[in-house]
Amino acid sequence: xxxxxxxxxxxxxxxxxxxxxxxxxxxxxxxxxxxxxxxxxxxxxxxxxxxxxxxxxxxxxxxxxxxxxxxxxxxxxxxxxxxxxxxxxxxxxxxxxxxxxxxxxxxxxxxxxxxxxxxxxxxxxxxxxxxxxxxxxxxxxxxxxxxxxxxxxxxxxxxxxxxxxxxxxxxxxxxxxxxxxxxxxxxxxxxxxxxxxxxxxxxxxxxxxxxxxxxxxxxxxxxxxxxxxxxxxxxxxxxxxxxxxxxxxxxxxxxxxxxxx
Amino acid sequence: xxxxxxxxxxxxxxxxxxxxxxxxxxxxxxxxxxxxxxxxxxxxxxxxxxxxxxxxxxxxxxxxxxxxxxxxxxxxxxxxxxxxxxxxxxxxxxxxxxxxxxxxxxxxxxxxxxxxxxxxxxxxxxxxxxxxxxxxxxxxxxxxxxxxxxxxxxxxxxxxxxxxxxxxxxxxxxxxxxxxxxxxxxxxxxxxxxxxxxxxxxxxxxxxxxxxxxxxxxxxxxxxxxxxxxxxxxxxxxxxxxxxxxxxxxxxxxxxxxxxxxxxxxxxxxxxxxxxxx
Numbered sequence: 001x002x003x004x005x006x007x008x009x010x011x012x013x014x015x016x017x018x019x020x021x022x023x024x025x026x027x028x029x030x031x032x033x034x035x036x037x038x039x040x041x042x043x044x045x046x047x048x049x050x051x052x053x054x055x056x057x058x059x060x061x062x063x064x065x066x067x068x069x070x071x072x073x074x075x076x077x078x079x080x081x082x083x084x085x086x087x088x089x090x091x092x093x094x095x096x097x098x099x100x101x102x103x104x105x106x107x108x109x110x111x112x113x114x115x116x117x118x119x120x121x122x123x124x125x126x127x128x129x130x131x132x133x134x135x136x137x138x139x140x141x142x143x144x145x146x147x148x149x150x151x152x153x154x155x156x157x158x159x160x161x162x163x164x165x166x167x168x169x170x171x172x173x174x175x176x177x178x179x180x181x182x183x184x185x186x187x188x189x190x191x192x193x194x195x196x197x198x199x200x201x202x203x204x205x206x207x208x209x210x211x212x213x214x215x216x217x218x219x220x221x222x223x224x225x226x227x228x229x230x231x232x233x234x235x236x237x238x239x240x241x242x243x244x245x246x247x248x249x250x251x252x253x254x255x256x257x258x259x260x261x
Numbered sequence: 262x263x264x265x266x267x268x269x270x271x272x273x274x275x276x277x278x279x280x281x282x283x284x285x286x287x288x289x290x291x292x293x294x295x296x297x298x299x300x301x302x303x304x305x306x307x308x309x310x311x312x313x314x315x316x317x318x319x320x321x322x323x324x325x326x327x328x329x330x331x332x333x334x335x336x337x338x339x340x341x342x343x344x345x346x347x348x349x350x351x352x353x354x355x356x357x358x359x360x361x362x363x364x365x366x367x368x369x370x371x372x373x374x375x376x377x378x379x380x381x382x383x384x385x386x387x388x389x390x391x392x393x394x395x396x397x398x399x400x401x402x403x404x405x406x407x408x409x410x411x412x413x414x415x416x417x418x419x420x421x422x423x424x425x426x427x428x429x430x431x432x433x434x435x436x437x438x439x440x441x442x443x444x445x446x447x448x449x450x451x452x453x454x455x456x457x458x459x460x461x462x463x464x465x466x467x468x469x470x471x472x473x474x475x476x477x478x479x480x481x482x483x484x485x486x487x488x489x490x491x492x493x494x495x496x497x498x499x500x501x502x503x504x505x506x507x508x509x510x511x512x513x514x515x516x517x518x519x520x521x522x523x524x525x526x527x528x529x530x531x532x533x534x535x536x537x538x539x
Contacts, residue, residue: 040394121379132337133375136448137389137438138365144392 028146028220035140035147046148053114053211054156058163060113061106065164068101069093069171077180090182090190093172098199102164103157104251107210110157111243115218118149119239122222123232131223146223149215157211158204165203202258209254210247217243286349288313288446288478289334294343295502296329303329304340305502311495316472316479318493318510320486320524322533326502327482328372331448334480335369336360347446365393368439368447368477370468372454374431376423382409382434383419389442408437411474412467429460433467440471447472449481453488465491486525489513498524500533 035041076089122145125131134141169191176182218239225235287310294307303326311317321327332338334345336352345352347363355363376385383405390396396404406416412433423431432452439447452468453461465488472479472492483489489496493510498521506518514525523531 124378128373129371129375130377132332132335133369133371133377135337136335136364136367136369137392138361139388139392 024224025216025220028223029150029216031142032146032150032216032219035143036151038143040143042144042148045144046152049149049152050156052117053110053153054159057110057113057156057160060109061160061164062167064105064109065097065102065168066171068105069097069168069173070175071171072096072101072168073172073175073180077176086180087190089176089180090172090187091194093176094169094191094195095199097168097172098165098195098203099255100203100251102168103161103203103206103210104247106157106160106164106207107214107247108244110153110160110211111214111217111240111247114153115214115239115243116236118215118218119222119225119236120232122219123225123235126223126225127228127232141223146219149219150212153211153215154208155211157207157214161203161207165200198258202254205258206251206254209250213246213250214243217246286313287311287346288315288348289317289480290344290346290349291330291334292344292346294330294333294340294345296326296333296338296340303502304333304343307343307499307502307504309497309504309507311478311480313478314476315494316469316481316492316510318489318496319480319482319499320484320489320496320513320521321482321499322484322524325499327484327499328450330499331369331450331480331482335367335448336364365389365442366445368442368444370432370435370439370447370449370452372451374423374435376431376434376438378423380423381419382421382423382426385423385434386419386437386441388438393442395442404441405437408441409434411440411471412437413463428455429457429464432456432460432464436464436467436471440475443475444477445475446478446480447475449479449483449492451483451485452481452492453483453485458487461485461488462491468492484524486513486527 072093073089076092077086080086080088080092122131125145131141131145134144173184173187173191176187177184221235221239221242222232225231289309289311291307291309294304295302296304303324305326307326307330309317309319309330319327319330329338333340334347334352350359352360352363376382377388380388383402384391386405386408387396387401390404391398391401402419405419409416409418414430414433414437418426418430418434423434426434436452439449449468452464456464468479468481469492471477479492481489481492490510490513495507496510496513497504497507498518499505500520506516506521508516514522516522516525519532523533
């Protein structure tokens with residue numbers, strides 16, 4: 001009986017803790033996002049983060065997309081050739097990249113690079129009293145630290161995914177034409193024949209959602225970090241793990257919303 | 262005339278509290294302030310008055326509740342109960358805008374400086390003025406140079422990053438940031454901690470000069486007795502979350518209060534017993 005009660009207590013504590021965290025994150029997101037449309041939005045901070053996320057993540061996202069497109073073409077060829085479906089390679093590459101791989105891989109790359117940096121920077125500010133200093137300097141930390149990062153990541157991610165889409169398709173094209181012997185014009189024709197606006201739009205919507213999530217997890221984990229260097233390290237790890245898992249989970253939700261019949 | 266003579270309209274009772282006479286309103290008034298973190302009671306009914314235009318120093322050992330007191334007054338921590346009045350107004354009953362207006366009139370020097378790493382020194386110094394849009398960026402550079410000069414730093418320091426400064430210079434920049442918006446209440450959280458005695462004396466001197474120049478009310482916390490005597494008009498001692506003594510800072514060391522005198526002399530034996538573990 002005692003063991004059963006202990007089990008119930010443990011389950012209850014876990015449930016309450018989960019609800020508290022979910023509520024806390026939701027209120028945090030609302031408070032941060034509300035400052036985007038309120039007066040005195042810090043555009044200078046927004047621009048700084050937009051450049052950091054959008055411009056300085058270009059190389060890592062571009063390389064990831066390029067090699068993913070190349071691998072995808074190669075793998076598709078070796079697989080599809082077993083049942084004489086090599087002609088579908090261009091279609092598979094473009095649909096996979098625009099719908100799934102572009103936004104998801106770009107999201108995971110940016111989560112590792114930017115989510116971690118946000119959590120570390122804000123976490124360090126928390127443990128060195130810089131966030132309290134902001135308050136004493138008549139500045140709402142949510143307005144100054146959180147809102148510009150949320151907006152910058154939400155807007156920069158779709159732009160990165162456009163680049164990822166182009167380079168991913170280009171990677172497939174490169175392998176298809178140079179290594180696998182496809183006629184370039186035919187490969188491109190098959191690519192654009194199958195591509196629809198919704199394929200690209202769904203990927204860009206995913207990118208915006210992932211961008212918001214990455215910034216939300218980075219700022220939330222950093223803002224609530226405790227202790228010294230160890231606390232900041234834990235916040236950074238939490239931010240990357242949480243945003244990566246949420247990207248994969250919400251990828252399914254958005255896909256379901258766009259393509260389920 | 263000692264700094265304390267300025268408080269002629271006040272009664273000073275060295276065994277209990279500095280209390281107002283003739284109904285004068287204290288700049289800051291704390292009554293029954295309580296705050297606990299879980300089972301740990303940090304503030305256990307703090308009563309304190311800070312006279313307008315005077316410098317109050319709160320003394321106490323590590324973990325005695327000094328920093329929590331200051332954070333409660335600034336609204337960085339919500340107290341569990343008790344009264345905090347600034348200029349006679351209960352801050353708990355103020356609207357967010359009214360609270361913001363009070364913060365606009367305050368400055369704070371944090372123990373470790375808390376300078377923003379991502380901004381150059383001049384932007385740190387004029388952060389509040391820029392945040393309140395009271396000044397253009399061009400004017401802020403000039404204002405920063407002026408304030409840096411007041412704390413003994415060259416204008417060229419304004420272009421450096423906080424990480425390029427020594428500990429003493431960071432304290433000076435933090436002091437410049439605290440006074441740049443010309444506040445009428447300034448809080449100092451252990452202003453000399455981590456500095457050598459000479460630099461500590463220099464920072465204390467700057468604090469006294471700045472506070473006098475602005476005609477501000479100063480509220481400092483420290484466990485540095487020399488610093489407390491230099492910057493304080495009034496002093497109070499906090500122990501286990503309660504104010505156990507208050508009186509003129511000039512009397513520290515010969516107050517007749519066993520706790521204060523033990524603390525002032527840094528003796529192991531006495532009514533204050535160090536809790537090694539709780």
